[in-house]
Amino acid sequence: MAATNTSSDVKLIGAWPSPFVMRPQIALNIKSVGYEFLQEQLGSKSELLLKSNPVHKKIPVLIHGDRPICESLVIVQYIDAVWASGPSILPSDPYDCATARFWAAYIDEKWFPSLSGIAKAQGEEAKKAALDQVVEGLVLLEDAFVKCSKGKAFFGGDTIGYLDIALGCYLGWIRVTEKMNNRKLLDEAKTPNLVTWADKFCSDGSVKDVMPETDKLAEFAKVLMAKFRAPPPN
Amino acid sequence: MAEEVKLFRTWSSPFALRIVWALKLKGIQYETIFEDISNKSPLLLQYNPVYKKVPVLVHNGKPVSESLVILEYIEDTWKQTPLLPEDPYERATARFWAKFVDDKLMPSIWHVFVTQGKEQDEAIPLAIENLNLIEEQLKGKKFFSGETIGLVDIAFGWMGNLISVLEMVTGLKLIDAEKFPLLQAWMQNLSDVQVIKENWPPHDKLVSKFQAIRETYLATGAPK
Numbered sequence: 001m002a003a004t005n006t007s008s009d010v011k012l013i014g015a016w017p018s019p020f021v022m023r024p025q026i027a028l029n030i031k032s033v034g035y036e037f038l039q040e041q042l043g044s045k046s047e048l049l050l051k052s053n054p055v056h057k058k059i060p061v062l063i064h065g066d067r068p069i070c071e072s073l074v075i076v077q078y079i080d081a082v083w084a085s086g087p088s089i090l091p092s093d094p095y096d097c098a099t100a101r102f103w104a105a106y107i108d109e110k111w112f113p114s115l116s117g118i119a120k121a122q123g124e125e126a127k128k129a130a131l132d133q134v135v136e137g138l139v140l141l142e143d144a145f146v147k148c149s150k151g152k153a154f155f156g157g158d159t160i161g162y163l164d165i166a167l168g169c170y171l172g173w174i175r176v177t178e179k180m181n182n183r184k185l186l187d188e189a190k191t192p193n194l195v196t197w198a199d200k201f202c203s204d205g206s207v208k209d210v211m212p213e214t215d216k217l218a219e220f221a222k223v224l225m226a227k228f229r230a231p232p233p234n
Numbered sequence: 235m236a237e238e239v240k241l242f243r244t245w246s247s248p249f250a251l252r253i254v255w256a257l258k259l260k261g262i263q264y265e266t267i268f269e270d271i272s273n274k275s276p277l278l279l280q281y282n283p284v285y286k287k288v289p290v291l292v293h294n295g296k297p298v299s300e301s302l303v304i305l306e307y308i309e310d311t312w313k314q315t316p317l318l319p320e321d322p323y324e325r326a327t328a329r330f331w332a333k334f335v336d337d338k339l340m341p342s343i344w345h346v347f348v349t350q351g352k353e354q355d356e357a358i359p360l361a362i363e364n365l366n367l368i369e370e371q372l373k374g375k376k377f378f379s380g381e382t383i384g385l386v387d388i389a390f391g392w393m394g395n396l397i398s399v400l401e402m403v404t405g406l407k408l409i410d411a412e413k414f415p416l417l418q419a420w421m422q423n424l425s426d427v428q429v430i431k432e433n434w435p436p437h438d439k440l441v442s443k444f445q446a447i448r449e450t451y452l453a454t455g456a457p458k
Contacts, residue, residue: 055334055367064323067323069323069326069330070330071329071330071333074326074329074330074333075326077325077326077329078322078323078325078326081322081325082322094307094310094311095293095296095298095307097306097307097310098298098303098304098306098307098310101300101303101306101307102298102299102300102303105300105302105303106284140284
């Protein structure tokens with residue numbers, strides 16, 4: 001018998017533009033777990049957030065019962081373990097699991113900084129170098145996709161898994177970056193499998209309602225950059 | 235099927251030491267391949283093409299890289315002497331703090347170690363703040379995992395011993411017994427664990443090595 005789960009048992013502190021927040025959202029959707037979404041406002045941190053994540057003071061934070069869990073990939077693994085009767089998110093084979101964890105760590109520690117490096121790059125040459133670096137990383141991930149998917153639609157096989165979530169959450173921002181820099185990062189020539197994968201990922205039932213529209217995200221990016229460049233208040 | 239486990243490491247890599255401890259705690263037989271970082275073997279480059287670093291665990295010909303990933307793999311593959319708790323919430327907590335060690339705590343301590351003067355003075359408060367956070371996790375516990383060592387102890391363990399080397403090299407006392415009584419006790423308890431005690435690189439050799447590293451950083455300027 002399924003345990004009763006009212007939405008009030010599960011809360012997620014987050015914000016719609018954040019790729020990190022999207023990760024637990026997708027995971028909860030995969031498990032068909034209802035939750036209450038507590039939206040943080042840009043530029044301020046709620047009391048609940050500061051209390052629930054005193055170490056990093058960042059989103060996402062999952063609150064299950066009254067216990068907070070922080071760090072997006074830690075949360076995803078927690079969701080997978082707690083709602084074990086739902087579809088599996090982490091691969092069951094230890095080696096496949098290690099492979100997924102390795103690439104998820106690579107994405108966050110090496111690849112994502114290169115993506116955010118584009119906005120920081122000053123001048124045409126630096127921008128091009130930054131964009132090239134992001135593409136190089138995607139080429140590595142294309143290769144990883146071929147090995148992990150074993151001919152199936154996702155890194156996780158027939159259904160979305162840990163590594164799909166780890167990379168897929170960035171697709172909105174990848175598209176915004178492509179638009180703002182007038183250059184394709186995911187393209188047919190270098191990363192054909194990832195191009196196909198991206199479309200499947202974004203149209204998946206557990207993703208489509210939480211993936212922000214590119215235009216809306218692009219508008220948000222402009223607001224963010226304006227704030228970033230604005231002189232500090234006196 | 236005969237089990238073949240190999241560990242590519244250097245004599246001093248603290249990340250590789252995590253794997254040594256995990257394998258020994260679980261009683262797993264393995265072969266060590268020592269790497270010379272200035273002259274990496276073709277095998278290492280083949281097994282870890284992305285980072286070209288140690289440690290790399292090779293299990294029946296299949297390589298796993300990145301120490302925290304390797305630790306989880308070892309935990310998934312060999313179930314004896316668990317390093318992670320069963321309860322998902324406690325697991326999540328352990329993973330959170332292991333990540334904190336690598337993402338925040340270690341870099342902040344390292345930054346103190348590779349700087350001097352004003353820059354060092356400015357780096358110290360963050361290291362102390364991070365040490366305070368981890369000190370709190372030891373309240374009422376012998377180890378981060380409770381009565382026996384686990385993931386977070388292994389993740390932070392090498393610093394527990396290496397801190398004395400870094401303090402000697404910089405002349406600074408970071409883990410002061412008065413300010414960090416729990417960490418101090420933990421370091422003592424850790425060094426009493428057989429597997430840790432028996433698998434610690436020679437102190438004098440570590441001092442020379444880290445002295446040389448610090449001098450290089452001070453001469454060339456620490457990367458931010």
